[in-house]
Amino acid sequence: MFLGLDLGTSAVKAVLIDEEGKVRAMASHPLSLSHPHARWSEQDPATWWAAxxxxxxxxxxxxxxxxxxxxxxxxxxxxxxxxxxxxxxxxDRVLRPAILWNDGRSDAQCRELERVPGFRGITGNLAMPGFTAPKLAWVREHEPRIFDQVAKVLLPKDYLRLWLTGDYATDMSDAAGTLWLDVPRRRWSQSMLDACGLSVETMPRLHEGTEATGRLLPELAARWNMDRVPVAAGGGDNAAGAVGVGIVGHGQAMLSLGTSGVYFAVSDGFLSRPEQAVHSFCHALPGTWHLMSVMLNAASCLDFTAQLTGRSSVAEMLAEAERSAGRDDGPMFLPYLTGERTPHNDVHACGAFSGLRADSTAADLANATLEGVGLGLLDGIEAVDAAGLHANEVTVIGGGSRSAYWTQMLADIIGRPLTLRSGGDVGAALGAARLARLAAEPGASLAEVCAMPPLVAVREPNRARHAYYRERRQPLFRELYRQLQPLYSGASGRDGSPAGRSAASHHEGCS
Structure with a gap:
């Protein structure tokens, strides 16, 4: 048996698979977020380990x-x-709450990092507040007493590793999201670390995702009645999710509909397109990279609109949206509730409903939300295509994949078949379990261990609907962002400090 452990934003999930790759057990424990100031997002690492x-x-x-x-x-x-x-x-004491991926305070520090000579060639990416390096630059500037005590910087899953094995280690896919990794060469970049006042000694050891980084500590082995089993390096959530559904070869792609929305396409060489905020990362597998477009809000927008319209659940809202089937002249929705990455790299972007009329209904708002997230995902997919990596078929995973209505709408918007496979809602924990097997059995076949799960359904795009979205709705969607961008970009404090809170509150009202 192989155990996968995934530290998500909203929960820690665990999965157990057998040698045939079948899921034999699953469990989870919820997590909560803290937002002490506008654009801040934090969690206490102690809650990660308890969960x-x-x-x-x-x-x-x-x-x-x-x-x-x-x-x-x-x-x-x-x-x-x-x-x-x-x-x-x-x-090994935690110095402050962990600053998370969806925290937007460090945009000023991003501009400084972009001035490092050779920055984009080293990192393959734009500097974005979501990445780790700008966060440390922010702490260095705003919390110098804390910064002076920093001995190690760990990514969330690697904090769990420390408790599991006592080792400071990470994998290439997660490290690529720090802006400290030389992504083409798969090693720490001294110049990027220097820019943040850090050193290689501050960083965890680098491993490929299929390598064991250590063994389970004796006290945990005894507590769980296990041997001191190896713990694999693993992968960042998106890379592990891709491994879980067999997205491991050049040209394969997936769409993840979780809290955030991610389009992930595999490459057998390094590619990048930072000018459109495409992420260029290492995959969790040796000698493999991937391009990724990221929306900060995807399924989370459904939660937002369900609450806004007083629906008891997203499921109730989706059923109502499907019954109404949507209106071609219905309202539009910008899904940028906490800023946006691809293709805008705009931490100040905010959400908006537009085109409301006296007869607009809750179902209209629901359909606008589903469509708006889809149009945002299409922007990201087209940016990845422009980098030279095009996938003709896309596998859909994540909680949003459970909605037949939404996945069909997404196929119509994107204009490509979307495939759904069993286990697609298990997420990254399944990929982590597969990486565990590869670490325990170095001679195991990648094709066998990381096979695509059985096909459940294919959503073929309706060509007429695709033309409607491309010719009518996509231009309106993009124009709405362009029209509103000057308003909300000037409404937020730009230094990410608490002093900017009152101004930032205005931008939150744009939703």
Whole structure:
């Protein structure tokens, strides 16, 4: 058996798979977010470890109920939310709450990092507030006493690793999201570390995702009745999610509909298009890279509109939207509730409904939300295409993939078949378990371990609807952003400090 542990933004998830790749047990434990100031997003790393313990122990109990002994676990793999800055002192004490991927305070520091000679060639990316390096630059400027105590910087999943094995280690895919990695060469960049006042010694060791970084600590092995099994380097959540659905070869692509929306396409060489805020990262597999477009808000927009319209759940809202089938003259929605990455790289972008009429209904707002997220995803997919990596078919994963209505709408918007596969809603934990197997069995076949799960459905695009979205709705969607951008870009404090809060509150009202 192989155990995958995924530290998400809203929950820690655990999954157990057998040698045939079948999921035998699952468990999770929820997490909460803190937003102490406008554009800030933080979590206490202590809650990560407590949630991980709970998820693993629930998982092992569920497995035991099915007659599966924890002694059969042969390896553990890790995945997690990317970019989070977990700062430790020399005694491994957490110095401050972790600054998360969707935190937007460090845009001024991004502009400074862009001035590092050769920046884009080293990182393959724009400097964005979501990445880790600008966060450390912000701490250096605004919290110097904390910065002076920093001995190690760990990414979220690697904080769990420290508790599991006692090792400071990470994988290439997660490290690529820090802006400290030389992405083409898969090694730490001294010049990027120098720009943040850090050193290689501050960083965890680098490993490929399929490598073991250490073994389970004796006290945990005893607590869980396991051997001291190897713990795989694993991958960032998107790379691990791709491994989980078999997106491992050049030209394969997936669309992840979680809290954020991600389009992920695999390349057998380094490619980049930073001018459109396309992310260029290492994959969790050796000698493999990927391009990624990222929307900060995807399924989270559905939660927003369900709450706004007083619906008891997203499921209720989706059912109402499907019954109404939408209107071609319905309102439009900008999905930028907490800023945006691809293609705008605009931390100040905000959400908006436009085109409301006296007869607009809650179902109209729901359909506008589904469509607006889809049009935002299309912008990102076209940016990846422009980098030279085009996929004719896309696999859909994440919680949003459970809606047949929305996935068909997305196929119509994007104009490509969308495939749904079993286990697509398990997410990155499944990929982490697969990486655990590859670490425990170095001779295992990649094609066998990372095979695509069985096909469940294919959403073929309706050509007439695709033409409608491309010819009528996409131009309106893009123009709406251009029209509103000067308003909200001037409404927020730009230094990310608490002093900017009152101005930033105005921009939050744009939603």
């Amino acid at each position: 991980a313990l709970s998820a693993v122990e629930q998982l092992l109990a569920a497995a035991a109920a099915e007659g599966i002994s924890s002694r059969r676990v042969a390896a553990i793999g890790l995945s997690g939310q990317m970019h989070g800055a977990t700062l430790l002192d020399r005694n």
